[in-house]
Amino acid sequence: MKLRSQLLLLSLITLSLPWAGCQYLRHVDAALTQGQMQTLEATGNAIAARLASAPQLIAPDPERGGRPPGAQLYLNPLPQPPVVDGYGGEWRAQKFKPRQLIAEDGEPLAQVTLGKNAQRIYLLLTVKDRTPSYHDPRSTLPASGDLVEVFTARERYILPVASQGPVKALWFNPRRGKYERELRLRGRWSASTRGYQLELTLPAALSHGELALRVIDRADSSGGPPAREASTLPADGRPGKLVERLPALQQELTHFARPDLELTVVDQEGFILARTGSLLPPEEDDSAPKESTPWLRDWFYRQILDTPALPPLPDDNYPDALTKNRETTGQWFRAAPDSTAGSDSRIGAVSVPVITRADEIIERPILGRVIASQSADALQSLTESAARRLWLITAGAAGLVLLLLLGYASWLSWRIRRLQRAASNAVDASGRLRGDFPKPFIRDELGALNRSFASLLAELDHYHQYLRSLASKLSHELRTPLAVVRSSLDNLSAGDLSQESRRYAERAADGGARLSSILNALSAASHLEASISQAEKEAFDLADLLQVLTQSYADAHPAHRIALNCPPSPQPCYGAPELLAQLLDKLVDNAVSFAPEGSKISLTLTRDKRGYVLAVSNQGPLLPEGFGRKLFDSLVSVRDDGGKAGHLGLGLHIARLIADFHQGSLKASNREDGQGVVFSLELPSDLPRE
Structure with missing residues (x-):
């Protein structure tokens, strides 16, 4: 791997800067959200303390606490009276949470939604019955088929189920001993593929603050015993209380209101008694078109901040974890796409119980709960802005570091290639050393290596010069002793020698002759090389x-x-x-x-x-x-x-x-x-x- 590639891989370490910045942003976001939850808890504690000191604000009806749980019905505030036509189109636009009516077999038989507007109670009842039994007009019974019963504090009304048309409400007149029609209960029936639906209205004064419903499902229209039934009527036969918003509590709650803070007070069963504030900041106009945030940028910020998946929070409902316990709890939610808080906004909610201060009671009852909710859009905007700046700064720093490393690597590679070319061309084709080896000007490791190569080549050049002159030196130094040896052998051969001694003398003479020819060749080569250059x-x-x-x-x-x-x-x-x-x-x-x-x-x-x-x-x-x-x-x-x-x-x-x-x-x-x-x-x- 080349040096530039190695430095390029090394430069990837700069990616740890964005990672460290993301970790820092996550800790900052966690600290901010924890601080927001602590602020909400302090607000909830202050409101709960005020309500505990004035329990008549949250519990004005002293009989309310003695009624069995599940018997009460909640009256949702209606901005305008709905059209009682049996179809319930206005109810669907309000998106109220209906009350489920469970039959003996554990299956839901019906669901009911109640509301109040201008001293009138409105009711929408939807029954699941694929084989409804309608009232037979020929029967002498007041209701021969399916039946809906409405209980108030003083009266019981029966409503025979019809496929279409107006409601015929009956009540039993003990003085006359027969059922008579109640014209103050007005409504209409409508049929559907899944059953039938009832839309009803009655004066609020007629209920005397109490109301219960019972749905009876018969197998046929003969007036026999019910096959199934579901009811909100308690076992003691007395209807439950009607729960609605409390104006005095609403006025008291407005004293604690502040921008982009929603305060809600619920009773023991989670019914909303008062609500003030909004999750939107005051300067935001709902009528103005909202700029949609790109989903890719939202996803990118969620990945950076490592935001976990949050459960959605409907507009008028809170989970049981916030409404049905005795402890102070907090939880984060995700706003519904059609809520006022904006899509994918985080909402922090803290629930604080309102407990009575009666010291003579061993287990102090819960009067209700204060739920403080606030959107984290401001915090999210702050962290997203910090993430955007972090990304730009780290991207710029990483790019600058990468360019510097690539430039430095290119400069090092150029120096190394220059040194490599110089080392390759240091010796010519004849084996002679060229004297143009570059000299370094930078005193670093490569400069030291360059100087070492230059010193090594200088030593090799000295040795090469020595070898080139060695032949002439040997030829000059060996001629005299060789002449002595040859003359001695000639004198020895002239004397009387035995046959074996003469053979050895002749071999020595041949060796001397060969050595003399070698010296002559060395000398000739040395002289010829010098003559070639001239x-x-x-x-x-x-x-x-x-x-x-x-x-x-x-x-x-x-x-x-x-x-x-x-x-x-x-x-x-x-x-x-x-x-x-x-x-x-x-x-x-x-x-x-x-x-x-x-x-x-x-x-x-x-x-x-x-x-x-x-x-x-x-x-x-x-x-x-x-x-x-x-x-x-x-x-x-x-x-x-x-x-x-x-x-x-x-x-x-x-x-x-x-x-x-x-x-x-x-x-x-x-x-x-x-x-x-x-x-x-x-x-x-x-x-x-x-």
């Missing part, structure tokens, strides 16, 4: 030089067939003809030494865009693998003659020195047919400009 170049015809040399090689090596393939036209070249002739002598001599007798040695001259290519090809053994470049180094040879011929591998080394002098290159490779070796000399063809 040679003068001139313009000449390369084709004419090759023709002359080829004829000379053919005369010198009659055992081989030497042929030249050269263009007939003159081939101008600029160089030292005598050095090129010496180079060809080395190549042809090398080819003759390896080619079998009678084989062909070819000299081929071609020209391309870069210059001339002179190839010398011969049959014979192939080059060992990896010797294509080593073959031209000094003291390297692939001859398998046991070292008896005295070949030191200097011929091809000298040939490469001559090629370098002419700014050309010399290569060796095996022939494509696999039958021998070919040496290729590339020379530039451009003549110097005067």
Whole structure:
């Protein structure tokens, strides 16, 4: 992996900055919401203390506490009187929570919703009965089929079920001993696929503050015993109390009202006795069009703040956890999509019990509960604004850090590549060290590495100079002792020696002769290298030089067939003809030494865009693998003659020195047919400009 890729991966650590910021925002949001719940609890405690000191505000009816739970019916405040047509369209718009009437089998038989407007009570009863039994007009019974009974504090009214039409309310007149019609109860029936529905109205004074309902389901219209029934009438036969909003409590509650705070007081059973305030801030106008927040941004903020899924809170209902216990509780809700608090808003609600202060009572009864609710839109707006700023700042910081790291990585990569190119080009094709290794200007680790490479190459250059002069030094130092050895052997051979001693003396003389030829070759190579650098170049015809040399090689090596393939036209070249002739002598001599007798040695001259290519090809053994470049180094040879011929591998080394002098290159490779070796000399063809 490259350095820039490594630093790019390392720069991903900057993503921990947004993560840490999100964690901080979550803690801040938790602290703010906890503070809001504590504020709501303090408000609820203050209101509960005030109501406990004045219990007549929350419990004006002393008989209310003695009635059994579940018998009471709640009168929802109606903004306007509904049209009593049996369909209940106005009731559905109010979205009141209906009261379920459960039959003996545990299944709901009906549901009822009550309301009050201008001293009149309105009722909507929906019964689930797929096979209703309607009243038979021919029957002598007041109600031969299904029946709805309405109980008030002083009277019982029966309402025979009809499929359509007005309600016929009957009450029993004990003085006349028969049922008579009550015209103050007005309503209408309507049928549906699931049963039937009753919409009824009566004066509030007729109930005397108490009301109960009973629904009787018969199997047929013969007036037999009921198959099912459901009722709100308690076991003592007395109707339950009617619960409605309390004006005095409402007026007292307004003293604690403040913007965007909703205060609700409920009784022991969770019926709303008073409510003030709104979950919307006062400056927000419901008639103005609301700007919808994109769902993607809402989802993004929820992911950042890790907001858990909250239960929805209907407008006029609270769960039992807030309305039916003796402890102070708090809970977060999600506003319904059609509520005034706005879709997906968080609503915090705290419920505080109102307990009487009568010290003589061992278990103080609960008079009701105070529920303080407040939307967290302000907190959510604050945290979302902080999240937006955090995102912009961290994104900008991460982008800046990434650009800096990429720039720094590119700069380091450029320095490393520059050092790598310098190290690769430190040695030329001839093995000599170039003296242009760059010097560092920055004193860091890469600068220290650069200086170490420069120091190492300097030491290698000194050692290379030593090796280059070693041959001449050995040749000079060994000549005198070698001459002493050879003269001593000559004197020894002139005397009388035994046959065995003379054999050893002759071997020593042959070894001395070979050592002398080696020293002469080393000395010649050293002098030749110096003479090459001092040679003068001139313009000449390369084709004419090759023709002359080829004829000379053919005369010198009659055992081989030497042929030249050269263009007939003159081939101008600029160089030292005598050095090129010496180079060809080395190549042809090398080819003759390896080619079998009678084989062909070819000299081929071609020209391309870069210059001339002179190839010398011969049959014979192939080059060992990896010797294509080593073959031209000094003291390297692939001859398998046991070292008896005295070949030191200097011929091809000298040939490469001559090629370098002419700014050309010399290569060796095996022939494509696999039958021998070919040496290729590339020379530039451009003549110097005067």
